[in-house]
Amino acid sequence: MKELLELYLAFLRIGAVNFGGGYAMLPLLERDLNEKRHWTTTEELMDYFAIGQCTPGVIALNVSTFIGYKRKKIPGALAATLGFLTVPILIILVISAFLTNFADLPVVKNAFAGIRVCVCVLIFQAVLRLWKKSVPDNIALILYLVIFGITVCSGLLPFKVPAAVLVIAAGVFGVVWQTAKERRRQG
Amino acid sequence: MIYLLLFLQFFKTGLFSVGGGLATLPFLYEMSNNTGWFTHSDVADMIAVSESTPGAIGINMATFAGFLTAGVPGGIVATIGLAMPSVIIIIIISKLLSKFKDNKYVESAFYGLRPASIAMISAAGINVARIALVHMNVLSEGGSFLNFFNLPAIALAVVLFIAQKKLKWHPVIFIAISALIGIIFHFGGV
Structure with missing residues (x-):
């Protein structure tokens, strides 16, 4: 019970400050769950994000469920997910009830313009930290560059490639490449 | 009754929107047309609010639409409806993963998935x-x-x-x- 409460509270804290969507969650997870509590490893976090990208639902929730399940099976998954949801639900209920013009308030606009700068920096630093473990060799680097290029230029391309398709293709490529490498080594 | 409808509508949205918060938008516009629970401009307002509050836009939108339709309990029911499919699916995947964790093919798949994952994170940045x-x-x-x-x-x-x-x-x-x-x-x- 104590561990479930701990899970709930850890994700409540992350949910309360997770501005800017699922990927902005990564620096917080790294700090709170990886470095401080050793609940996950960097590799696991990367795997969760990759899978969260090609399964239904909000990525942040998928990642919460994954980590919760890893700690304490189904009760853990529920505790982490509810923890992550708690503060956003409360904030939106308060805003919808009292502050219909919330997003137009100058103080909100200015504060968030500042927060966005910070979110960029945090994501950039997370990428630097995760780089070595996620991109171990040149083949992985090429894969990174191709997917990065397609995703960043998605607005300029004449066709749209859904993120889920890219992720699945990368997984299939991993299997094909590693199997071929194995064969060459043996043959 | 309205709670059940809200739950089902958002359950459907959660089940079919793949790839993060913005993927819920087409479903929200469709829901707006079909149910009249909220307007298109409510959706636009909500995008702005979501960008200025913590949490993912899909979650925020469910809370907001549920609240507009059926008050505080509506907001909570809609949000849980949205979250439910992904919770169930991820639990199933977790179970499979712990079973096949040391499988050679699963490991090879992750060799490709990790650079993909970090590429998408970089692109989000x-x-x-x-x-x-x-x-x-x-x-x-x-x-x-x-x-x-x-x-x-x-x-x-x-x-x-x-x-x-x-x-x-x-x-x-x-x-x-x-x-x-x-x-x-x-x-x-x-």
Whole structure:
């Protein structure tokens, strides 16, 4: 019970400050769950994000469920997910009830313009930290560059490639490449 | 009854929107047309609110639409409806993963998935930077090249980068400081 409460509270804290969507969650997870509590490893976090990208639902929730399940099976998954949801639900209920013009308030606009700068920096630093473990060799680097290029230029391309398709293709490529490498080594 | 309808509508949205918060938008517009629970401009307002509050847009939208339709319990029911499919699916995947964790093919798949994952994270960072650090509209309006860069924002980014490296404070502290600086120096231009 104590561990479930701990899970709930850890994700409540992350949910309360997770501005800017699922990927902005990564620096917080790294700090709170990886470095401080050793609940996950960097590799696991990367795997969760990759899978969260090609399964239904909000990525942040998928990642919460994954980590919760890893700690304490189904009760853990529920505790982490509810923890992550708690503060956003409360904030939106308060805003919808009292502050219909919330997003137009100058103080909100200015504060968030500042927060966005910070979110960029945090994501950039997370990428630097995760780089070595996620991109171990040149083949992985090429894969990174191709997917990065397609995703960043998605607005300029004449066709749209859904993120889920890219992720699945990368997984299939991993299997094909590693199997071929194995064969060459043996043959 | 309305609670059940809300739950089912958002359950469906959660089940079929793959790839993060913005993927829920087409479903929300469709829901608006079919049920009249909220208008298209409510959705637009909610995107703005979501960008200025913590949490993912899909979650925020479910809470908001549920609240508009059936008050506080509606907000909670809709949000749980949205979250439910992904919770169930991820639990199933977790079970499978722990079974096949040491399988050669699963390991090889992750060799490809990890660079993909970090590529998408980098791209998300670039998308935020596009709004936060530069004025994209200057390019299309033919303004001078210098105006393209949002210099105060870039200065803040550099300071934050160095401070974060040196001080190792919790990210939340830097988020709070950035919000304050944004307010004091009118980063939003208002």
